Amino acid sequence: MADKAVPDIVVGRLPIYLRALTYLKADNREITSSQELGDRLGISSAQIRKDLSHFGEFGKQGTGYDIAHLERNLKAILHVDRMWDVVLVGAGDLGHALAAYRGFAGRGFRIAAVFDKDPAKIGKPIGNDLVIEDVATLADRVREQGWQIAIIAVPADQAQLVANTLVQAGIRAILNYAPITLMCPSGVRVEQIDPAAHLQHLTYYLG
Amino acid sequence: MADKAVPDIVVGRLPIYLRALTYLKADNREITSSQELGDRLGISSAQIRKDLSHFGEFGKQGTGYDIAHLERNLKAILHVDRMWDVVLVGAGDLGHALAAYRGFAGRGFRIAAVFDKDPAKIGKPIGNDLVIEDVATLADRVREQGWQIAIIAVPADQAQLVANTLVQAGIRAILNYAPITLMCPSGVRVEQIDPAAHLQHLTYYLG
DNA sequence: ACGAATTTGTCAATAGTTGCACAAATCGCA
DNA sequence: TGCGATTTGTGCAACTATTGACAAATTCGT
Known part of the structure; x- marks a missing residue:
């Protein structure tokens, strides 16, 4: 079947x-x-x-x-019989943790680039062999590299803007860590990770 | 109704x-x-x-x-009309990001303590006003404080052991970041966050 | 070689979830 | 006041998901 x-x-x-x-x-x-x-x-x-x-x-x-x-x-x-480049937007604590995470490689993913808008961070090394890039160049870089998957790890009030930029540049799949529901055109798939929402789901059952 | x-x-x-x-x-x-x-x-x-x-x-x-x-x-x-203490186990990159995360407070949660087994980390400050404690003291501290919620952010091969310790000590809800399915007695609720699994879910739809 | 023990893949039955559609309540404005 | 526009809460129907059960295939030990 x-x-x-x-x-x-x-x-x-x-x-x-x-x-x-x-x-x-x-x-x-x-x-x-x-x-x-x-x-x-x-x-x-x-x-x-x-x-x-x-x-x-x-x-x-x-x-x-x-x-x-x-x-x-x-x-x-699942199409993970190959390596996927993933673009990471946001180089805060979470972005640093994701950039350094060893668990992606064995499961088909490689963080290909990291972007942030903070001038103090741009140019700094992150993860193992990456350098934080200026988010202003995000769209061009996505188009140029043909990246299709992105992880959003920016504050909630900037997430939708970043998502719009990514979608405009051709991204087709987004893993969103910002605690906000992203509106994206059909054809772009979004998965959401919100730790506080998970914890609230749990506390429902704790009298 | x-x-x-x-x-x-x-x-x-x-x-x-x-x-x-x-x-x-x-x-x-x-x-x-x-x-x-x-x-x-x-x-x-x-x-x-x-x-x-x-x-x-x-x-x-x-x-x-x-x-x-x-x-x-x-x-x-959801029982978040109060503050819940959450115990965090694992002070790697992810643990540090969670300890510093500003998004919990407004949604009912406070990281109350952080544990790790690495002697080089124990005693070091983490987050805003916490110090990393020895995981050997985890069970006693959980019992003593009556903590009910835990976040597991340790490597996969130690997660089940940590979970067992937590459950034994009285924890009733676990948010698990380790990429492994935890076996816990009924009565203990577990939520799972596995970024690579989410990404694989997404790549299914990318031809 | 044969019977008991496994284990798959699937059909049919059960259980659970979502969406439609509408009566009832409320609001805003002439 | 009275009428059209809203919007809720819910019964019902349609759809989706999970589980039970079993024939068919295979293995293993005697």
Whole structure:
């Protein structure tokens, strides 16, 4: 049963499956099952089988899934069987943390450039081998390099402006850390990370 | 129509509504409508009305919602009509960024303490008026202070261990930045933030 | 070689979520 | 005052997602 339009909620779980497979492989495991994956992820085995079945048949009855094989397939499905350049806007504390984060490389991403508007920061080194660039040059650089993915890590009151610039310059996917809902044209996908919102979700359940 | 067991997906949207209301209030607006909120958040007005209706009747037909009134009610529903102490474990780049983050205070949270296991970091200042403490003392400090919420910002291979310690010490809600699915007993709620997973979700849609 | 034990992929059933549409309430203005 | 324009809260219908159950395929031990 291959693709007719996979639900977004299913797509959102694939990176979690991929992550789990990578850990299993690092543990020198070769075979796993929907049961084992589900137990590790707190998801029912039926859901995992159903999710994967949207993309093909990856398992073997009686045996389970070949970890390396399924990992390779999930990477291809998510298009992370290649390296993506990501442009980071905002070189505050969060921007510095993201620029230095070691977790992106193994999962298909490389911070290609960092921009900020603070003249005191422009020209300063950041991360491992980057230099903070002037946000005034952002649009030109995005166009020139053909970057398609951006991370926004600027204050909330500047996020929409930055997003507009990025979209205008051709960015097609944005990971937004500013605590504001970005308005972007369809065709540009946005994912939002807001730690305070997550914490508030949690406190609902704390009497 | 007040509570019988509100769907978790509805609870997850409340912080977004609250965030939007706070911006409207900062803009000196007094009244809004489900239509306006929906337009700003990319959500249908019907969904906003239905979500809110789980908790009571906050609007006025023909007029809309009093922003300050609804904001107050949402804060009470989410239990952020008070300040919560949050314990942060991990003082790497991300830990430093979270300790310094100015966005928590206005939304009900205060980083109360930061722990790390690196002897070179213990005793060093972090954030505005905190000092990094030894993770060996984490359990005792959590019990002694009665902290209920924790943020985990340690490497993946130590996250489960830290989580176990926290749960043992009485923590009931965890925001986990480590790229691994934590196994916690029911009664402990976990939210996960994994930037690389979000980026992979996005790249699925980039041919 | 055979039977018991696994495990997949999928169909059908259940459960959950969203959107439509409208009565009822309110407002603003002539 | 009275009428048209708004806007809520909700019943219902449409849609989406999850789970249960099982035939078919495979493995493993005897």
